[in-house]
Amino acid sequence: MSVLALAFMQRALVAALLSGLMSPAVGTYVVQRRLSLLGDGLGHVAIAGVGLALVTGWAPTPVAIIICVIGAVAIELARQSGKAPADVGLAILFYGGLATGVLMAGISGRGTGVLSQYLFGSLTTVNFSDVIVVAVMAVVIVALCLGLAPQLFAVCADEDYARSQGLPVRALELCIVVMASVTVGVSMRTVGLLLVSAMMVVPAAAANNLVTGFHRSLLTSMGIGLAVSAVGVIGSYYWNTASGATIVVSAIVVFMVSAPVGSWLNRRRSLMSADDPIVRAASGHDPCGRTRVAAGARGVRHVQHGDHVDHLPTTDSGVPAEVPDP
Template identity: 35%
Template sequence: MELFDIFLEPFFQRALIGGILIGITAPLMGTFLVLRRLSMIGDTLAHVSIAGVALGFLINVYPLAVGLIFAILASFAIEWLRKAYKSYAELSIAIIMSGGVALATFLFTLGKGFNMNVTTFFFGNIYTLDQADLWIVFGVFVAVLLTILTYFKEFFLMFFDEEAASVSGLPVRIFNIVITILTSLVIVAAIKIVGALLVSALLTIPVACSLLIAKSFKQSIFISVLISEIAVVVGLFVAGVWNSAPGATIVLSLIVMLIVILMKKRIKV
């Protein structure tokens, strides 16, 4: 019974709540990002937001708030470049990611004389979540869930055929901006949980798993969320018992599930 005593610890309970909430929102947004061929946008916005976090430390402003501003600006830049390079949309991600890494490195250099504890934002530490962090994650969860439930049909049409959606009268530009802002919110909320280096895994790997076994779009969303939640709970439990990095164990749990599903699919074929 001692093995499960960790579930009684307040820090673990906070981590579990935060992980479960982000475990729902990340694959929800990830499904739409995959449909837009923007699977790597998570990595890009995470690296740009780290530059914002560094600036926040330098100017003594709440780092995640500055990181969110940077992420939103970067997502708008990606959308603008995506329109400029219609045949090479992936260039927008590469350009912004390069700029984000360069800016973050530059700001870290400026902050050498300061106490800049950015390790948590790079690698994540879900056990350090406090009450304020939980409220932020919960706010992002509510915003994402309400928006997707309200405009599910519109998003579905837009991401499968943006031109048809535009012709039918949908305000495609506004919906793109909404998705852009929601994606930035999810990424910034997830950074402290799994870290900037692993945040895209929560957005994409559950979706990759679901695409192999789902028979419909709605089923794909449900399965991706389920897989994400299993990985969060298992990953946190393993990390708590073995005293390992929680973000890493969550992502490794996702990869193990993906490998298992791929092997089963191969056996059936």
């Protein structure tokens, strides 16, 4: 029987693909901000939300998302005000959320065993309403990540520069942590709260190995997330393994392969740039001591510099003259 002929596997695959698209999109900004452990901290806060849901009898996913957002916003505001360093804030997220969740699970009388499906994911138990929630949140998160890409990247790369350009830095920083919180809460049924951080970080890191440029990295990380999610869900069915763990291990394998491939691609780009006379002219330096620029090049002045020739851009027009070798 084909795996896709089973209704529960269809729901599991759709939910995993949506999470695989959403998590790296947010994770790209998290990695840029050097907050790779943020997902772990938010995952522990979501455990507190699950514990609260067990005590009150409410639906776990919405409660976990709300608690996650409140905790993340509180820590981010404290960090921005200088009242709590980033590492202290993450520590509070880690230990406070985990302890509160376990405590509430005990109060509910259901013990800590019920938390396992949220800690490690339970794709096969995803129902149609869960898929709808994941789909709606994925559309919102991906739209924000792509639509606000220039502003969010500016904040992640250089807060001072972004502030000098008139960008609402605090609001954009809050936007990132809120999107990360929603992603963690939504993905707890797919890869689990303990593993969702890996899906936010590993595809983004693998994409950084393979491509250059922020937008390429963002799109590549989302593609990797989709691929490893599909492989993880289908592979877990045939290998009889946990779906969340299989997805994360697949992502790590991609990262391990991307490291040597990325090194080879970087060397190839360097060689291509070194052989391009226009690139040498634009850089103003010819390490090989060559005396000519590509035919028809304009606005370049040749200056003898020791044992080589520098090609300096100028405002002059016309074909530059040849400079003799020393």
